[in-house]
Amino acid sequence: MDQSADPSSWSDAPIYYEERIVAYFDVLGWKNVIEDAGVNPTRLGQLRSLVGLYGYLQKQIVEDSRGSAISAFSDNVVASQRYDADALQDFIDTIGRYQFAAALNGFFIRGAVTVGDLFHDRTSVFGPALIRAHDLESREAKYPRVILDPGRMDVLGSSKRIRTLDGHFTIDTFGAEFIRVCAAPTLQAASSSLETPPTSNRMVLIPAATLRLILTNVEASLARTDVDGAREKLVWLKANIEDSLREMT
Numbered sequence: 109m110d111q112s113a114d115p116s117s118w119s120d121a122p123i124y125y126e127e128r129i130v131a132y133f134d135v136l137g138w139k140n141v142i143e144d145a146g147v148n149p150t151r152l153g154q155l156r157s158l159v160g161l162y163g164y165l166q167k168q169i170v171e172d173s174r175g176s177a178i179s180a181f182s183d184n185v186v187a188s189q190r191y192d193a194d195a196l197q198d199f200i201d202t203i204g205r206y207q208f209a210a211a212l213n214g215f216f217i218r219g220a221v222t223v224g225d226l227f228h229d230r231t232s233v234f235g236p237a238l239i240r241a242h243d244l245e246s247r248e249a250k251y252p253r254v255i256l257d258p259g260r261m262d263v264l265g266s267s268k269r270i271r272t273l274d275g276h277f278t279i280d281t282f283g284a285e286f287i288r289v290c291a292a293p294t295l296q297a298a299s300s301s302l303e304t305p306p307t308s309n310r311m312v313l314i315p316a317a318t319l320r321l322i323l324t325n326v327e328a329s330l331a332r333t334d335v336d337g338a339r340e341k342l343v344w345l346k347a348n349i350e351d352s353l354r355e356m357t
Contacts, residue, residue, distance in 0.1 A: 125225035130188040132241035133219020138183040220244030222257035287315040
């Protein structure tokens with residue numbers, strides 16, 4: 109039994125921060141997503157698919173041997189592991205895979221990744237690195253993307269499959285290389301962990317065709333959204349996906 113999950117084992121004994129790589133992210137416009145779903149069984153099933161993908165992410169993160177942990181409440185997710193330069197790419201790719209699978213199901217992720225002091229176990233997560241990641245997500249990311257902390261590019265800058273968008277280093281989730289290298293295993297693994305596999309898992313992963321499906325999802329969200337701020341973010345995502353499609357042709 110994990111002692112951290114047993115309240116009788118809690119005390120005021122000292123604990124120590126670890127240097128950890130941490131990702132904080134949530135779903136763009138989650139309140140509107142819930143309101144739009146209402147009690148429609150189809151839309152509620154789509155929400156269930158997103159929550160099911162949390163299970164996939166948890167499996168990928170927690171099964172790692174580097175003290176990995178994940179905490180989630182509603183659409184807010186914190187994932188972390190002890191910093192290890194050799195594991196950095198796998199961690200970033202895993203976050204990108206989750207973002208990719210969510211987009212294929214019509215949900216668009218905004219988040220940030222940093223490295224710093226954090227305490228994270230099965231019951232608790234806190235520390236300067238989480239505050240930093242949250243601040244980056246809420247104040248800097250703005251659009252549906254996962255950005256890397258510009259103040260920690262000394263360690264994050266070695267990452268592959270990232271690009272600069274509007275002045276921020278961003279996981280290149282919708283780039284051709286990411287789709288080829290990272291996305292196919294994601295959908296195969298995620299589909300086996302869900303009671304109702306996402307519609308995206310029935311696709312052959314051809315980068316351009318896959319991006320067109322995501323683009324269709326963005327356009328559908330735009331059609332349902334009349335809030336200017338939300339529309340601005342979706343228009344930004346649509347333009348960047350269209351740029352990626354042009355690069356593939």
